[in-house]
Amino acid sequence: MLSRHVRFxxxxxxxxxxxxxxxxxxxxxxxxxxILERCDGVASVGSIADDLAAHYAAPRAAVxxxxxxxxxxxxxxxxIAS
Amino acid sequence: xxxxxxxxxxxxxxYCSNPLALDRARDELDTATxxxxxxxxxAIGTLQGHFSGGEPMVRDDLAELxxxxxxxxxxxxxxxxxxxxxxxxxxxxxxxxxxxxQISFQGADAEVADPIAGLRNAHAKKIAxxxxxxxxxxxxxxxxxxxxxxxxxxxxxxxxxxxAGAQRIEVAHVQYYGWALKNRAALIPTRAQLDEATIIVxxxxxxxxxxxxxxxxxxxYYASRPKACMGGWARRFFNITPxxxxxxxxxxxTLPGLRFERVTDRSVGEIxxxxxxxxVYRGTAxxxxxxxxxxxxxxxxxxxxxxxxxxxxxxxATDPACGLSPNHALMAALAxxxxxxxxxxxxxxxxx
Ligand code: SF4
Ligand code: SF4
Numbered sequence: 512m513l514s515r516h517v518r519f520x521x522x523x524x525x526x527x528x529x530x531x532x533x534x535x536x537x538x539x540x541x542x543x544x545x546i547l548e549r550c551d552g553v554a555s556v557g558s559i560a561d562d563l564a565a566h567y568a569a570p571r572a573a574v575x576x577x578x579x580x581x582x583x584x585x586x587x588x589x590x591i592a593s
Numbered sequence: 594x595x596x597x598x599x600x601x602x603x604x605x606x607x608y609c610s611n612p613l614a615l616d617r618a619r620d621e622l623d624t625a626t627x628x629x630x631x632x633x634x635x636a637i638g639t640l641q642g643h644f645s646g647g648e649p650m651v652r653d654d655l656a657e658l659x660x661x662x663x664x665x666x667x668x669x670x671x672x673x674x675x676x677x678x679x680x681x682x683x684x685x686x687x688x689x690x691x692x693x694x695q696i697s698f699q700g701a702d703a704e705v706a707d708p709i710a711g712l713r714n715a716h717a718k719k720i721a722x723x724x725x726x727x728x729x730x731x732x733x734x735x736x737x738x739x740x741x742x743x744x745x746x747x748x749x750x751x752x753x754x755x756x757a758g759a760q761r762i763e764v765a766h767v768q769y770y771g772w773a774l775k776n777r778a779a780l781i782p783t784r785a786q787l788d789e790a791t792i793i794v795x796x797x798x799x800x801x802x803x804x805x806x807x808x809x810x811x812x813x814y815y816a817s818r819p820k821a822c823m824g825g826w827a828r829r830f831f832n833i834t835p836x837x838x839x840x841x842x843x844x845x846x847t848l849p850g851l852r853f854e855r856v857t858d859r860s861v862g863e864i865x866x867x868x869x870x871x872x873v874y875r876g877t878a879x880x881x882x883x884x885x886x887x888x889x890x891x892x893x894x895x896x897x898x899x900x901x902x903x904x905x906x907x908x909x910a911t912d913p914a915c916g917l918s919p920n921h922a923l924m925a926a927l928a929x930x931x932x933x934x935x936x937x938x939x940x941x942x943x944x945x
Contacts, residue, residue, distance in 0.1 A: 516693045516732025516760065518668055524638025531668035533693045533734055533761065534808065536640055589760050589806040
């Protein structure tokens with residue numbers, strides 16, 4: 512799930528989602544938004560990939576790779592906790 | 594948006610970024626005006642509200658303003674010396690929805706830190722406050738402002754951040770404007786100190802990957818390309834002073850000939866959109882060579898205007914931190930001369 516100090520919300524002025532942390536503003540692309548919307552602190556990466564693969568009729572392996580890459584990137588920035 | 598709620602502060606750091614002429618308590622904006630400012634900022638798409646000062650905790654209405662900013666959707670960050678943080682105020686701020694707390698440390702122990710802060714017992718209070726922040730479940734950044742007098746404690750300051758349970762440490766070399774410019778000769782690190790600090794940070798980043806995020810700001814004086822100051826003039830950032838002046842940067846008042854409008858006269862959105870002081874260095878049209886036409890013009894936006902003024906006398910000049918500036922050699926020479934000449938308190942007093 513997202514770290515306590517990170518907020519993920521829709522910004523009306525920019526018409527896009529934003530991830531907010533101290534000194535950082537990230538504008539995630541649509542794939543990242545779809546992943547983040549499923550990060551509820553309960554779902555595992557595997558189940559998020561299942562859900563996305565079904566929802567977008569995409570190959571699960573590719574979806575899982577995308578998820579892992581993005582989440583590892585955010586973890587390195589300290590923006591998600593396990 | 595950086596909100597300098599007040600210039601009042603119990604500390605006396607010699608590198609404070611506040612201007613030399615401080616606003617008085619009686620000239621500070623009232624609660625209702627700050628709330629309006631926050632709402633106007635949110636309406637033009639401001640994403641983050643940083644509560645700063647001086648020491649923002651001297652304002653009794655801090656929690657109320659934080660709550661309002663949260664309600665308006667802003668990410669809320671408290672930038673504090675933390676010496677006034679008590680358990681009850683921590684609870685009040687957490688309940689108001691504060692997202693994040695940033696505590697400045699002047700050194701790794703009281704012996705080094707307290708004389709820099711100019712306040713006895715400050716360091717011990719900060720350690721206690723950091724604990725309160727973590728107990729309240731809030732995220733913590735340790736803000737380590739480093740300079741020649743405390744750089745030898747950098748490894749210990751990184752340890753302090755880990756022990757305090759911080760998610761992040763900002764290792765920031767002093768930026769030389771405001772009071773820091775006045776005290777530059779007593780603060781500026783030597784080249785050897787700087788190189789050592791960079792090695793320490795790199796090693797700590799590897800060792801603490803996933804435990805502590807280390808943000809590192811290198812001093813311009815030894816750089817070859819400038820930083821994009823504030824992400825470019827009037828592009829991403831604005832500052833409201835305690836008395837309500839709206840600035841494109843917290844040091845912008847050092848620039849001569851600019852008139853900064855007040856949020857008591859016009860709205861945040863109006864000032865942002867067309868105030869002459871925001872327009873003057875916005876974009877690239879104002880640039881002269883070597884910035885004009887440079888492929889990096891939209892990357893670093895010509896660097897810092899205040900630094901250009903302080904070192905070249907011309908606010909519209911290329912930042913002398915840039916190797917392409919005709920004044921670059923002068924800047925590097927000055928850094929070497931000052932960092933190696935003034936080494937003790939005697940020199941410190943002569944400068945101030
Ligand atoms: S010349 Fe100007 S735009 Fe080019 S790198 Fe230097 S400061 Fe940046
Ligand atoms: S250029 Fe001036 S206004 Fe901009 S960050 Fe630097 S000091 Fe501040």
